[in-house]
Structure formats: C-alpha cells, structure tokens
Amino acid sequence: MQTSSRPVFLNLLQIRLPVAAVMSIAHRAAGVLLFLAIPLLIGLVSLALSGAEGFARAVSLLHSLPGRLLLFLLLWALAHHFLAGIRYLLLDVHLGVRAPHFRRSAWAVLGVAPLLALGLLRGLT
C-alpha cells in the first residue's frame, strides 16, 4: 500500500497543536466528564428532596473539601463546554471564522472558563 510509506510523526511531546484544537479536545473531554456526572447530580437532588436531614446532608456534602473540589472540576467542565459550545454555534453562522478571531476566541474560552467556574463556585457554596 502507498499509505504505509508515508512519514509518521506521533511524538506527543513535540506535536504542537493549534490553540483551537486544544480547546476542541477539552470540549470533548468536558462533555464526557459531564455525561459521567449526570447520576451524581440526580443523586444530589434526590438526597436534597428526601427530607430535612437529607437536605442538610446534601448541603454539607457540597461544602466539604472533596465536594467543593469535585464541584469546581464539574463547573469548570460545564463552563468550558458551555463557552466552547457558544463559539461553535457562532462559527456555524459564520461569525468569527477568520484567523485572528478564530484563535483569539479559542484562547478566550480556555482562559475564561476556569474564572467563570470559580465565580460560580463562590456563588453556589
């Protein structure tokens, strides 16, 4: 086959991905993480609805250190997936497709998502 003689370069430490590719991979990873978190969210709501004791337990779970760490991670994933998703929707209607905007908006998503997550964490707990 002709294809087997093509050069292969797969040194993951030396491949330099464009920023939009990094943001895109993170969008996927965040999506899978949020998918896995669906039962956690349902379980938390179920616990909080179960009675006065369950509600207090759900609140204390959210305020515990591991709870806050997990919540921050999930809020970061949510913020990233949310912002990157809006960027894709804008690209769909041909907004920001050209080079400087395309790269700048990818940087913005990567940078703003953890800040938004921190703000949400402060607001929620």
Place this chain on the structure above:
Amino acid sequence: MSRQLSGFRAWMWQRVSAIYLALYIAWVLLRLMVAPPVDHQALGNWLGGLGMWLATAAFMLLLLLHAWVGVRDVVLDYVKPAALRLAVLAAVLAFLLACGLWALVILVTVS
C-alpha cells in the same frame, strides 16, 4: 426507532438541544445563586411548580439526547473494533436510560 438519529438530523438536534440546555442551566444557576431554596420543602415546591416542572422534564429529555449524540460521536471516533463498539454504545445507552428513569421517578414524586 425507524428514523435514525444520525447525520444532519443528529447535527441539528445537537444544536437545538444545546441552546435549550444553555438557557435552562443559566437560569437555574442564577436562581440558585440569587435565591437558594432554604429547605427540602422549598426545593420541592420550586421543582414541583408547573412551569419549572415542565422546563425540567424537557431539560432531562434534551440532556439525555444531547449526551447520547455527543458521546456516540466520541465512541465512533475512538472505538474501532465492531463488537467492542457495540458493547460500549449499549452501555452508554443503558446508562442514559437508567438516568432518565431515575429523574422521571423524582419528577413524579415532586409533581
């Protein structure tokens, strides 16, 4: 399902559901930050109100749809052997259906 959720149809549903999920999540996070429910009864009353109940039921349905289309795309990209791919997709579907049933039980309880 006789009509498969693939190709353009899946692409379109992914975007329609994304817009609804974004609006619902923004609204719920804002509400939880501005006026968090004080106890389990307040939470139940909030979720059980007609508007919020319908919005939440639609949210769960579209969330499961959005998650299915998204995770299926990821599985199709990275899991190549046919048998393994089928097994993973079946597991994802079972996971989502179980989540949907659990959410349905909660929604029926608070209504």
